[in-house]
Amino acid sequence: MHQTFDAALEINLLHANQQGADHNRSHFDEWGITCLNVMSSPGAGKTALLERTLAELNHELRMAVIEGDMTTELDADRLRQYNVPVIAINTGRSCHLDARMVAGGIHQFAHQYNPSDFDLVFVENVGNLVCPAKFEVGEHAKVALLSVTEGEDKPLKYPVMFQEADCLLITKLDLAPYLDVKLDRIVENVRQMNSHVTIIPVSAKTGEGLSQWFDWIRSSLSHYTMQNLPISASMSLGG
Numbered sequence: 001m002h003q004t005f006d007a008a009l010e011i012n013l014l015h016a017n018q019q020g021a022d023h024n025r026s027h028f029d030e031w032g033i034t035c036l037n038v039m040s041s042p043g044a045g046k047t048a049l050l051e052r053t054l055a056e057l058n059h060e061l062r063m064a065v066i067e068g069d070m071t072t073e074l075d076a077d078r079l080r081q082y083n084v085p086v087i088a089i090n091t092g093r094s095c096h097l098d099a100r101m102v103a104g105g106i107h108q109f110a111h112q113y114n115p116s117d118f119d120l121v122f123v124e125n126v127g128n129l130v131c132p133a134k135f136e137v138g139e140h141a142k143v144a145l146l147s148v149t150e151g152e153d154k155p156l157k158y159p160v161m162f163q164e165a166d167c168l169l170i171t172k173l174d175l176a177p178y179l180d181v182k183l184d185r186i187v188e189n190v191r192q193m194n195s196h197v198t199i200i201p202v203s204a205k206t207g208e209g210l211s212q213w214f215d216w217i218r219s220s221l222s223h224y225t226m227q228n229l230p231i232s233a234s235m236s237l238g239g
């Protein structure tokens, strides 16, 4: 009999992946790096957002990118122009990055650079609205993008990504006037799936909303760095 879905196999896969993700996160914690996993369907604007972010936060933060793509280095080459380390990972047939692939990227990064010199690593996941949300890679927080061109119903039809996100960026805001899309409905549908997520409408083209995105990055950085200070350091900070 043809079986399309094997729940036990999926549970085993996710369990093994979780261990790999914990390993990756312990590296980031040891180096004092915050890791953000950036996810969306293909073309929602992940690379464009990272281009603006690398350009505008370069003087303030030391950043690197682990760039996942199925076969090309097109995105990695776009981001390399911003003079930050970009480690490209080709996933081949896989439609998402898993913890093991990202571990390869992290070890390569640590071999080429001194990781303790960095504050922030972005993982740009493979464009796919479903699988990336299920496979943790060792990130501290998940950032999901939904472009206004995708339609208001996507949070309802593809709930996992929206349930998992810590920050949701509604992208390509500059295009909203040309579409029959209501921003309020997108926000309402996202809220139905996740009442806590921070929602920020942005345009990488005009720059609208980016300062709020940068503030969210700053606040998550201080949150995770404080959490991961060695006990002696956090005690001495306490008084």
Ligand SMILES: Nc1nc2c(ncn2[C@@H]2O[C@H](COP(=O)(O)OP(=O)(O)OP(=O)(O)O)[C@@H](O)[C@H]2O)c(=O)[nH]1
Binding pocket: 040, 041, 042, 043, 044, 045, 046, 047, 048, 049, 075, 126, 127, 128, 171, 172, 173, 174, 175, 202, 203, 204, 205, 206
């Ligand atoms: N008008 C407009 N276009 C945008 C914006 N952000 C991205 N785009 C365009 O949308 C297309 C896809 O953007 P990318 O940044 O490559 O999208 P991506 O999510 O990285 O795509 P994949 O990595 O292939 O999944 C490009 O043609 C961008 O120029 C925006 O804010 N406004």
Ligand SMILES: [Zn+2]
Binding pocket: 046, 047, 048, 075, 124
């Ligand atoms: Zn991209």
Ligand SMILES: [Zn+2]
Binding pocket: 094, 095, 096, 131, 132
């Ligand atoms: Zn997949």
